[in-house]
Amino acid sequence: MTPRRASQNELTKNVILDVARELFASEGYASLSMRKIANVLQCSHGAIYYHYKNKAELFYEIIANDFEKLDQELLDVMNDSSLTKEDKLFHLLYRYIKFGLTHQNHYEVMFLIKDDDVKSYLQEGPNKSLQLFGEVVSSALMKPLSTKDVYSLFLSLHGFVTHFCRAETTFEDIKELAESHVIFLIKALK
Amino acid sequence: MTPRRASQNELTKNVILDVARELFASEGYASLSMRKIANVLQCSHGAIYYHYKNKAELFYEIIANDFEKLDQELLDVMNDSSLTKEDKLFHLLYRYIKFGLTHQNHYEVMFLIKDDDVKSYLQEGPNKSLQLFGEVVSSALMKPLSTKDVYSLFLSLHGFVTHFCRAETTFEDIKELAESHVIFLIKALK
DNA sequence: AATATTATTGACCAGTGTTCAATAAAGAAA
DNA sequence: TTTCTTTATTGAACACTGGTCAATAATATT
Numbered sequence: 001m002t003p004r005r006a007s008q009n010e011l012t013k014n015v016i017l018d019v020a021r022e023l024f025a026s027e028g029y030a031s032l033s034m035r036k037i038a039n040v041l042q043c044s045h046g047a048i049y050y051h052y053k054n055k056a057e058l059f060y061e062i063i064a065n066d067f068e069k070l071d072q073e074l075l076d077v078m079n080d081s082s083l084t085k086e087d088k089l090f091h092l093l094y095r096y097i098k099f100g101l102t103h104q105n106h107y108e109v110m111f112l113i114k115d116d117d118v119k120s121y122l123q124e125g126p127n128k129s130l131q132l133f134g135e136v137v138s139s140a141l142m143k144p145l146s147t148k149d150v151y152s153l154f155l156s157l158h159g160f161v162t163h164f165c166r167a168e169t170t171f172e173d174i175k176e177l178a179e180s181h182v183i184f185l186i187k188a189l190k
Numbered sequence: 191m192t193p194r195r196a197s198q199n200e201l202t203k204n205v206i207l208d209v210a211r212e213l214f215a216s217e218g219y220a221s222l223s224m225r226k227i228a229n230v231l232q233c234s235h236g237a238i239y240y241h242y243k244n245k246a247e248l249f250y251e252i253i254a255n256d257f258e259k260l261d262q263e264l265l266d267v268m269n270d271s272s273l274t275k276e277d278k279l280f281h282l283l284y285r286y287i288k289f290g291l292t293h294q295n296h297y298e299v300m301f302l303i304k305d306d307d308v309k310s311y312l313q314e315g316p317n318k319s320l321q322l323f324g325e326v327v328s329s330a331l332m333k334p335l336s337t338k339d340v341y342s343l344f345l346s347l348h349g350f351v352t353h354f355c356r357a358e359t360t361f362e363d364i365k366e367l368a369e370s371h372v373i374f375l376i377k378a379l380k
Numbered sequence: 381a382a383t384a385t386t387a388t389t390g391a392c393c394a395g396t397g398t399t400c401a402a403t404a405a406a407g408a409a410a
Numbered sequence: 411t412t413t414c415t416t417t418a419t420t421g422a423a424c425a426c427t428g429g430t431c432a433a434t435a436a437t438a439t440t
Contacts, residue, residue, distance in 0.1 A: 159349020
């Protein structure tokens with residue numbers, strides 16, 4: 001049996017997470033195998049399973065962070081006192097798109113993947129973000145939105161992000177289109 | 191070596207397609223393996239590769255059909271003389287959603303799957319449908335739509351379908367929501 | 381020093397898409 | 411009818427995947 005690694009370069013959750021996060025951002029969920037991660041970490045794939053029950057759990061820990069980042073981003077726009085209410089509304093939607101397209105592989109796991117193992121970990125994340133989204137948009141609009149309208153608005157943004165995630169387009173490439181999409185949606189709100 | 195099957199129950203593209211289409215509708219792309227199809231067909235999985243280069247090619251042949259069905263559905267609404275222009279617009283959007291949600295696994299491959307093998311077969315399909323969609327909506331709206339607005343409208347519907355595909359919700363379950371989503375989007379068009 | 385705990389390994393399992401030599405069946409040519 | 415060719419089929423093999431687990435090495439505790 002090969003000797004166990006020295007405690008200097010101990011395999012911790014954090015070490016795994018750092019490596020996995022980076023690989024994941026460039027390779028995506030399906031393409032990134034536990035063995036590939038283990039390879040970069042210079043450990044056996046079995047070792048990862050000591051720290052994480054399975055692939056879905058490992059990836060959820062990465063994603064959980066992203067939901068917080070997304071929520072924070074929405075709140076940041078909301079609390080930016082240099083923006084008018086009108087501008088806030090625009091930027092809320094615009095920033096959502098930007099977030100999705102600059103973290104495409106993350107967005108995929110957050111909102112797109114059908115895999116049951118993955119979904120079992122995604123309980124509050126999406127709902128919480130959706131709720132915050134609704135509150136924040138309502139407040140920027142200065143008019144309470146119906147749940148249905150929040151849904152429509154959110155899903156319309158979601159469709160935009162989804163489409164360009166699939167096409168692996170960068171945000172820079174569709175900036176103008178994103179802008180016009182947001183303007184399009186704001187018209188529906190009035 | 192096991193004797194080759196009698197020519198009576200010959201393995202043809204059509205036989206494969208029929209079985210694959212059905213299994214695929216209930217199991218989805220990722221979960222349906224070539225071996226499972228072969229199993230139902232009572233042949234070896236290798237035999238399928240004689241007729242189809244790979245899994246993606248087989249599934250594309252199924253999907254190609256679906257694009258035609260979708261296009262036809264849009265045209266049917268367009269040519270329904272019992273509908274006013276206003277109603278046509280509504281039904282175009284509504285029927286798009288209905289189509290997506292009643293053929294979820296098909297929709298997934300048509301517009302959602304990231305897999306490079308699959309995408310290599312999906313060249314004209316989506317673009318052609320999008321173009322038709324734009325023409326047909328413009329005509330129902332009695333006002334030419336900018337490419338950007340067609341995109342926005344389409345992606346907003348797409349987001350709706352995508353979301354409920356992921357959640358594996360039936361169309362019946364979100365009929366009212368679909369209706370309000372369509373109304374929401376029509377507001378943006380005016 | 382002996383023992384218990386923790387972390388790691390790698391063989392193994394069942395599954396995947398795909399390839400391909402072997403071969404059986406059917407059809408054409410002699 | 412016999413030979414040859416073409417076509418369709420099989421199933422072993424390959425390189426992967428996520429996941430499990432007994433063996434064991436390193437570390438902590440007694």
